[in-house]
Amino acid sequence: MQPKERVDYIKTWIVNYCNLMEKKPSCLVVGVSGGIDSAVVSTISALTGFRVKALSMPIRQLKFQDDLSRKHIKWLLKNFSNVDEVILNLDETFDSFEKTLDNFKSEHASANSRARLRMTTLYQVAGSCNGIVVGTGNKVEDFGVGFYTKYGDGGVDISPIADCTKTDVWDMGKYLGIAEEIIKAEPTDGLWVDGRTDEKQLGMSYQELEKAMRDPEDKNYKKYLEIRKKNLHKINPIPVCTFKNEK
Numbered sequence: 001m002q003p004k005e006r007v008d009y010i011k012t013w014i015v016n017y018c019n020l021m022e023k024k025p026s027c028l029v030v031g032v033s034g035g036i037d038s039a040v041v042s043t044i045s046a047l048t049g050f051r052v053k054a055l056s057m058p059i060r061q062l063k064f065q066d067d068l069s070r071k072h073i074k075w076l077l078k079n080f081s082n083v084d085e086v087i088l089n090l091d092e093t094f095d096s097f098e099k100t101l102d103n104f105k106s107e108h109a110s111a112n113s114r115a116r117l118r119m120t121t122l123y124q125v126a127g128s129c130n131g132i133v134v135g136t137g138n139k140v141e142d143f144g145v146g147f148y149t150k151y152g153d154g155g156v157d158i159s160p161i162a163d164c165t166k167t168d169v170w171d172m173g174k175y176l177g178i179a180e181e182i183i184k185a186e187p188t189d190g191l192w193v194d195g196r197t198d199e200k201q202l203g204m205s206y207q208e209l210e211k212a213m214r215d216p217e218d219k220n221y222k223k224y225l226e227i228r229k230k231n232l233h234k235i236n237p238i239p240v241c242t243f244k245n246e247k
Contacts, residue, residue, distance in 0.1 A: 003176075028053070029125050040136075053129065115148075
């Protein structure tokens, strides 16, 4: 499928989903991180004609990440009349959270808590305007190896690019006219003070992951399975204790 066809398909899917909801949403709420996934999702959301709340939610963000987020939102405002810019600096909120939990320090837990605070913020905004939260997870990182925060960026109402590889997303970004800086930026979850990239955390590039996902004979296939196995608790449904033979 060509990028234009893919964009049109996703746009139509979002519109149809919203129109079939019992209570039709008044807006689509998207977190804009400065990365290609959120740039593509926010742009396609704007193409639907629904009101779009584009949120930038920096938490101790590196300047270049914050700059890319704001640059994309400015681009959206210039090109779409149905987009609202929402800048919410969450530094003080997160500082208070960490201070309250001072006895439970963990760098990894804190990184995940940043993602969960953003999720809570998205739902607060969505709840205030009868909106739905639009996810930005793609087929490789979120649904292939589970590289996301459980109940953080994984907490969404719909996932429009869940069946798109990272390459598909990059191609759609080029078609949509997304800023070259965003397309070429090294993918990062933006949750770490040192700005570590996704590739550094995963130990594989997205191109390598895509190849491994397609080909069991690929040299990285075993490594892909190992990463995926560690994160299946996020991808699989929540385990439920059930009682047999009871109605």
